[in-house]
Amino acid sequence: MTVLAVALAGSPANAGVRPQADPVAGSPGIGDDYYPDYGNGGYDVSHYDVRLRYWPDTDRLTGTTTILARATTDLTQFNLDFALQVSSVRVNGWLTPFTRQGAHELVVKPTRPVVANQQLTIVVQYSGTSSQVQVNGFTAWNRTADGALAVGEPEIAWWWYPSNDHPLDKATFDISVQVPDGIQVVSNGVLTSPPQPGPLGWSRWSWRSTKPMATYLAFLAIGHYEIRTDTSQYGQPVINAYAQNLGELSDAAHASVERTSEIIDWGSKIFGPYPFEARGGVVTAAGDLGYALEDQTRPVYDGRFWRRGSNAYVVVHENAHQWFGDSVSVAAWRHMWLNEGFASYAEWLWSEDQGEGTAQELFDFNYATRPADDPFWQVKPGDPGAQNPFHSAVYVRGAMALHQLRLTVGDDAFFRILRQWTAGHQYGNATIEQFQTLAESVSGQDLDGLFTTWLFTPGRPDLGGVSTLRRSVAPVEPKSWSKIKDAHEALHAHH
Numbered sequence: 093m094t095v096l097a098v099a100l101a102g103s104p105a106n107a108g109v110r111p112q113a114d115p116v117a118g119s120p121g122i123g124d125d126y127y128p129d130y131g132n133g134g135y136d137v138s139h140y141d142v143r144l145r146y147w148p149d150t151d152r153l154t155g156t157t158t159i160l161a162r163a164t165t166d167l168t169q170f171n172l173d174f175a176l177q178v179s180s181v182r183v184n185g186w187l188t189p190f191t192r193q194g195a196h197e198l199v200v201k202p203t204r205p206v207v208a209n210q211q212l213t214i215v216v217q218y219s220g221t222s223s224q225v226q227v228n229g230f231t232a233w234n235r236t237a238d239g240a241l242a243v244g245e246p247e248i249a250w251w252w253y254p255s256n257d258h259p260l261d262k263a264t265f266d267i268s269v270q271v272p273d274g275i276q277v278v279s280n281g282v283l284t285s286p287p288q289p290g291p292l293g294w295s296r297w298s299w300r301s302t303k304p305m306a307t308y309l310a311f312l313a314i315g316h317y318e319i320r321t322d323t324s325q326y327g328q329p330v331i332n333a334y335a336q337n338l339g340e341l342s343d344a345a346h347a348s349v350e351r352t353s354e355i356i357d358w359g360s361k362i363f364g365p366y367p368f369e370a371r372g373g374v375v376t377a378a379g380d381l382g383y384a385l386e387d388q389t390r391p392v393y394d395g396r397f398w399r400r401g402s403n404a405y406v407v408v409h410e411n412a413h414q415w416f417g418d419s420v421s422v423a424a425w426r427h428m429w430l431n432e433g434f435a436s437y438a439e440w441l442w443s444e445d446q447g448e449g450t451a452q453e454l455f456d457f458n459y460a461t462r463p464a465d466d467p468f469w470q471v472k473p474g475d476p477g478a479q480n481p482f483h484s485a486v487y488v489r490g491a492m493a494l495h496q497l498r499l500t501v502g503d504d505a506f507f508r509i510l511r512q513w514t515a516g517h518q519y520g521n522a523t524i525e526q527f528q529t530l531a532e533s534v535s536g537q538d539l540d541g542l543f544t545t546w547l548f549t550p551g552r553p554d555l556g557g558v559s560t561l562r563r564s565v566a567p568v569e570p571k572s573w574s575k576i577k578d579a580h581e582a583l584h585a586h587h
């Protein structure tokens with residue numbers, strides 16, 4: 093789905109004679125206005141085969157990643173995003189020179205010409221200690237007491253596999269990691285076979301994702317995990333994993349994450365069919381991650397989410413992302429509202445379903461408890477800025493914006509809009525402008541004022557007549573308020 097790479101190629105699709113353009117250097121960025129050097133131009137990846145060996149006692153890894161791609165233009169060179177030390181690169185079997193550029197660009201210079209539409213098999217061999225490799229002053233790789241976590245957004249791939257690191261270029265994945273016997277490796281999708289203890293004290297864990305996935309959604313959790321395998325009521329594999337040292341958090345974590353299948357069945361009724369081939373969740377030891385992330389088919393949660401007891405709201409949030417963020421991904425990072433506003437609104441819908449406060453009550457309480465001069469209102473959810481993609485305004489004001497849309501178009505049109513959205517962009521990418529166009533077409537209303545006010549204008553929107561009756565009485569705190577707040581406080585500990 094590398095739409096922008098086509099634009100870089102001149103216009104080979106123009107009618108008539110194909111232009112005799114000179115081959116070009118693939119762009120070091122895919123065209124993201126927030127992060128200009130994320131992703132690359134000139135090719136489109138269809139599959140990653142990531143094969144690692146990992147030593148928990150030193151945090152060292154060695155790896156071979158095989159990338160299947162198609163050139164989208166004639167190329168003199170192209171870039172991959174990667175930060176570890178590379179020992180060799182092969183393109184279609186030929187050893188190929190490479191150089192480094194900036195902190196995370198690997199520049200590959202094929203010795204034979206690469207022409208548009210050519211199939212490329214790129215094999216990169218590498219090694220490194222990811223917790224010690226800093227890019228722009230940080231590493232997103234978490235070394236833990238007994239292993240590691242490769243879980244992050246938008247940056248994580250740089251520390252464990254070379255890629256075209258932007259949601260615009262999705263691909264399928266095989267992820268395979270060899271670790272000492274007794275250590276578990278959890279990743280996306282399904283296990284292709286039970287891990288077998290090897291003859292020399294090593295076991296290989298192989299995971300497969302058969303639906304397209306954005307690079308940041310591929311993850312690893314390595315360490316001592318209790319793994320629970322089951323089948324959902326409708327026949328899907330369910331694989332949950334819990335750090336063995338959760339201690340007193342263990343029961344509350346299980347009481348929340350074991351509801352994943354129920355939550356996905358609930359979401360399927362509202363958002364449309366669940367888009368992926370497996371379900372599950374991973375709970376890390378307390379403090380090992382500091383947040384939760386919607387990794388595809390299997391979100392990863394810090395155990396601290398359950399320090400005050402069971403809380404299903406964070407499970408609802410991360411699984412709502414399977415539709416909003418993972419299946420329908422942002423076309424550029426500026427469109428984060430399509431991920432976080434929707435996953436946050438899913439929590440309000442769950443609250444409504446559970447009888448713990450309606451979405452209207454949650455809207456009113458959020459509005460009333462944030463005075464007009466609160467800096468919260470100065471961040472535009474529809475364009476929060478490159479430094480602010482995870483600002484609470486994207487989540488909370490983002491959910492409020494969806495609630496205003498629901499009030500404006502009515503429940504019937506609102507839920508039809510959500511289902512048409514997930515169906516129309518399944519496994520693809522989308523923009524806020526496309527969502528507005530769909531909402532206007534389904535509802536038959538001009539929604540420009542609503543979107544401009546709630547997503548693109550700083551300041552607390554005036555509610556006009558909408559809630560006049562309610563504003564004479566201080567809103568009551570909904571029952572779900574503290575649990576939703578807990579989920580979001582921890583979510584924001586990250587960036």
Ligand SMILES: [Zn+2]
Nearest residue numbers: 409431432435
């Ligand atoms: Zn989220």
